[in-house]
Amino acid sequence: MMVESASETIRSAPSGQNGVSSLSNQPDGGGGGGGGREGAASGDSNGELSPVELLHFQQQQVPVSVAMMSPQMITPQQMQQILSPPQLQALLQQQQAIMLQQLQEYYKKQQEQLHLQLLTQQQAGKQQPKEQPLGNKQLAFQQQLLQMQQLQQQHLLNLQRQGLVSLPPGQGTVPLQTLPQAVCPSDLQQLWKEVTAAQPVEDSIKQEGLDLTTNTSNSTSFSAAKVSPPISHHPLPNGQSTMHTPRRDSSSHEETPGSHPLYGHGECKWPGCETLCEDLGQFVKHLNTEHALDDRSTAQCRVQMQVVQQLEIQLAKESERLQAMMAHLHMRPSEPKPFSQPLNLVSSATLSKSTSDTFPDGLPHPPTSATAPITPLRQGPSVISSSTLHSVGPIRRRNSEKFCTPISSELAQNHEFYKNADVRPPFTYASLIRQAILETPDRQLTLNEIYNWFTRMFAYFRRNTATWKNAVRHNLSLHKCFVRVENVKGAVWTVDEHEYQKRRPPKMTGSPTLVKNMISGLGYGALNASYQAALAESSFPLLNSPTMINTSSASGMLHVGHDDVSSTVEQVNSNGSSSPRLSPQQYSSHPVHVKEEPAEAEDDSRPVSLLATATQNVTIPDDRDLEEELPVEDLS
DNA sequence: ACGCGACTAAACACTC
């Protein structure tokens, strides 16, 4: 199922670069593997950990990390087969975060060791000034340092390319200051200064490109690689040209079109920007001009940082809550490992730099065990689906449609998110169109205004315009609920609510399948949406009216079965007792089928959001009421 | 297996 979803995702998403690219990047060890392989030929004579060994270490971490995150032992190959690209990407990003830390610990240790050795050599060097052997040894040390730095740089490149570490927008040459501090640029700088200060002899080396001082800062900045030519261009006197490959590899990655996290499919992916750029070069120009380091860009960055931080905090909270819920439901407790652990690793790398695309990808596995008691049949896939709650990019329409939250409430809560994140909204076109129309005072919109609403509200619809616009038109024409009215200005579209309610008789019930999908489907659209809403509950405290968080988000998060409020909530209001209020236990053990009724009976028999009523004794407002309560002004 | 809804793509017609 997940495999299918993956393929479907790719198929149905011409822009589905997130999953695809990451998937293709991963198997070879993050792309850096190629470079590292040639580094093996270097055969560093120092006997220290060679770049190859480092790479080997790095590669070895992958399965380990997978095992760490997976409740069951799954090989990476299996993971690849089962996981969809976005899921894989999320998983791998988690791994990368872990690897990053581990690697950097290695780097640090190595550098400390080398530093020690260098000091020792300096002592000896004072007694044997300017001896050839010493020079060679120093060279070797420096080479090794450089190798490590280049490896680190390469690794960072990989991470950056995969979106784990993103470049501060508009600052193409800014070092990765926000990386985990195991090796911070200043440390390296200091180390290099000490090394170079102790060895004024190395002028000649510097002239050959071994300008350590400048190289230092470069080494921690992946972007700097393209700015200042690294030493690898110059074979070292002792014949070791080991740095050639990694370096070239790194720069080749840099030059790969679309390798920039903010550049994809010929468009600038800066939040709110969709400028077309033919190639990376043009994009970089655009980036430096349009998104330079100015107040606006920094403000946007700050917002993004806050979003990420809030999400991470919220994830921790929600994880705890889930644990408690599951414990309460007598479900198999989730893995002893704290949910926040992997996340923290991720956050350490993405906290302040994550783009919207790197939303909590590394989400842990709340649903893993939750699935088992409810749908034992789904144990296999449930493991997988647990890995990612937030898949970015195209999502499965059906899922998202089925389980998505009430569009108005979720939009109200997450409009900032959808505005900026390139995430497909978990609503059908029809519901989106309806929402757009209903948001207007006179409840009518021209086609172009509908377009504008889409692009204004969703970053996702700022690209692939031909596709979704066609879909919008198609939906307008296809569905009877959309009525075209000739106006003075031209044609406007309105919504026939009655038709809209009739459009889709309630299908979703409290069936086990629903629960199964609600939970095990976490990895994708539906839960994606639900979880987004859940996260949004407190992820955007600054962006949403606090007064509406508790009520609307509760319903928004948990509503199932309909893609919008109107069809789901109304009957609750009209007849609060129409649907049984179930405790979670009841729900899981005795799934209740809400009678499927034709649309005519929508007053009473519409399925209620079972989970919502079960877990939140909130008074769910009427659709209209809800919409009117929502800060609609925020939406536009 | 089948039907249905949703989505995508495409062709075509019409209007400005």
Place this chain on the structure above:
DNA sequence: GGAGTGTTTAGTCGCG
């Protein structure tokens, strides 16, 4: 003629 709009058909997919 081209762009925008509107309609329709076909194919695919996920789901019940």
